[in-house]
Amino acid sequence: MPTVQPQAEPVAAMAIDTDTTNDEILLAATNHDVDVLRKLLKVGSAKIQDPDTGFSPLHAAIASCEGDEDLTEDAGLDGEGDALHSDALAEESALATVKLLFENGAIWNELDKNDETPGCLALRLGLKSVYEEIVSAGVRAEMLFGRLDAFMALAGDDDQEEEQDDEAIDGFEPGPPSHAGLRPGGSANATGVEGAEVGGFELAPNPSYKIEDEAGKGAQQDAEPTVPTLVQTNEDGEESKATEPVLTNPNVNNEDYLKSELTYSGDRLLDSDKNAVMMDWETEIMKISADQLSAKPGLRTMNVGHGMGIVDSMFVANSPAMHHIIEAHPAVIKRLHETGWYEKPNVTIHEGRWQDVLPRLVEEGVVLDGIYYDTYAEDYKDLKEFFTEYVIALLEKDGKFGFYNGLGADRQICYDVYTKVVELDLFDAGMDVEWTDIAVPDLKSRDEWNGVRYPYWGTIATYRLPTCKFVG
Numbered sequence: 001m002p003t004v005q006p007q008a009e010p011v012a013a014m015a016i017d018t019d020t021t022n023d024e025i026l027l028a029a030t031n032h033d034v035d036v037l038r039k040l041l042k043v044g045s046a047k048i049q050d051p052d053t054g055f056s057p058l059h060a061a062i063a064s065c066e067g068d069e070d071l072t073e074d075a076g077l078d079g080e081g082d083a084l085h086s087d088a089l090a091e092e093s094a095l096a097t098v099k100l101l102f103e104n105g106a107i108w109n110e111l112d113k114n115d116e117t118p119g120c121l122a123l124r125l126g127l128k129s130v131y132e133e134i135v136s137a138g139v140r141a142e143m144l145f146g147r148l149d150a151f152m153a154l155a156g157d158d159d160q161e162e163e164q165d166d167e168a169i170d171g172f173e174p175g176p177p178s179h180a181g182l183r184p185g186g187s188a189n190a191t192g193v194e195g196a197e198v199g200g201f202e203l204a205p206n207p208s209y210k211i212e213d214e215a216g217k218g219a220q221q222d223a224e225p226t227v228p229t230l231v232q233t234n235e236d237g238e239e240s241k242a243t244e245p246v247l248t249n250p251n252v253n254n255e256d257y258l259k260s261e262l263t264y265s266g267d268r269l270l271d272s273d274k275n276a277v278m279m280d281w282e283t284e285i286m287k288i289s290a291d292q293l294s295a296k297p298g299l300r301t302m303n304v305g306h307g308m309g310i311v312d313s314m315f316v317a318n319s320p321a322m323h324h325i326i327e328a329h330p331a332v333i334k335r336l337h338e339t340g341w342y343e344k345p346n347v348t349i350h351e352g353r354w355q356d357v358l359p360r361l362v363e364e365g366v367v368l369d370g371i372y373y374d375t376y377a378e379d380y381k382d383l384k385e386f387f388t389e390y391v392i393a394l395l396e397k398d399g400k401f402g403f404y405n406g407l408g409a410d411r412q413i414c415y416d417v418y419t420k421v422v423e424l425d426l427f428d429a430g431m432d433v434e435w436t437d438i439a440v441p442d443l444k445s446r447d448e449w450n451g452v453r454y455p456y457w458g459t460i461a462t463y464r465l466p467t468c469k470f471v472g
């Protein structure tokens, strides 16, 4: 009898991935099936993404609450009351699913292909409790990252740091430090790290840093240092001639920004990549900030970052006994000379980075009633250093501290996370913060971003203006 030999399988067929765990996780998340999901997460991961939509399990759990007619029908519900009831049920089960996913290391700020984080989705669908859960998870992750960052700084130089971290924090897989932008030329928030993991938290790539990357970040790494120049434009937008070579992309960090060329053009201050350093739609914010910090004449005030001089003019209008300005960019310093700031009574200008200027002022025993911080191309770590190291040393016991609050401002979820993070860190430094809400105009419809490379303020309708005081 002839025997039939089993045929060798073609190589290509053998290479087909038959593991369906990821699909099953996404499906269980979509169905809010926590029992199945819990089992699947023992063998699979909460950090996966659907290759087509970019949906993480968090996205899937939230997105399935959109248009829940089927759910209503299946449950035999009809009428408005029943629909509401079913919506509430869906939100409740979504919340349970989201909690389970966070317990299993889901990433709070992962982006889908639609450029939405799970928090953006929850906000858009009006899922309040789910949104709040994501904010809490974001705060936990960012606080943890901040702590780790501080630990790394203490641990010494880079190489040593990594070795020591790996050994010293058992169970923690440290990533690079977090980068929450204030005004870093088109950045905004949160963690700028791919695949960094801290304990149960994996810290997602920062959405805004992705955008920055796409815009050609890092192009000038090998560029020769150049002397910065100030370019003045007339009303037709014509530039007076630049005399120095220009860096193409200065916004990798503060050091590079400070070497870059700046353009003052009427209502805005732009860097050479057309990132907005300062825009005059922020005038109201500056006015209220200065008024909060120097509420009566005769106070001792300081502003870090002159920019367009808007906030400094507001401070000076409040007749301080002394007003210090710290400014590091040579082109802005040149402008300070040209516009007569060096001759103004009671004004002292300190040229240089605050990191270099402030230790000297602390040593001199300078005491201030109001301090404002609004720099550029710095991130949350810098702001935190500013208030934990210097504000507490320079501020009178009943003095006030304020800063430009652009933390995470390119999307609401990041803004909400960083509002809480900074509140907690300020409290750690012995300060309470009071927020004044200011309505932000619709910048898009006003065409404010025309000619600006990246809108650093998203669609967030309310600016939260911080006024900080020592506790007690």
Ligand SMILES: C[S@@+](CC[C@H](N)C(=O)[O-])C[C@H]1O[C@@H](n2cnc3c(N)ncnc32)[C@H](O)[C@@H]1O
Residues within 6 Å of the ligand: 183, 254, 277, 278, 286, 304, 305, 306, 307, 308, 309, 310, 311, 312, 326, 327, 328, 329, 332, 352, 353, 354, 355, 374, 375, 376, 377, 378
């Ligand atoms: C956004 S602008 C400030 C705008 C200002 N609040 C106004 O009302 O026009 C930021 C300023 O901070 C300056 N700057 C950036 N990094 C700095 C640093 N480390 N120390 C001092 N000044 C800095 C920039 O050159 C720029 O002039």
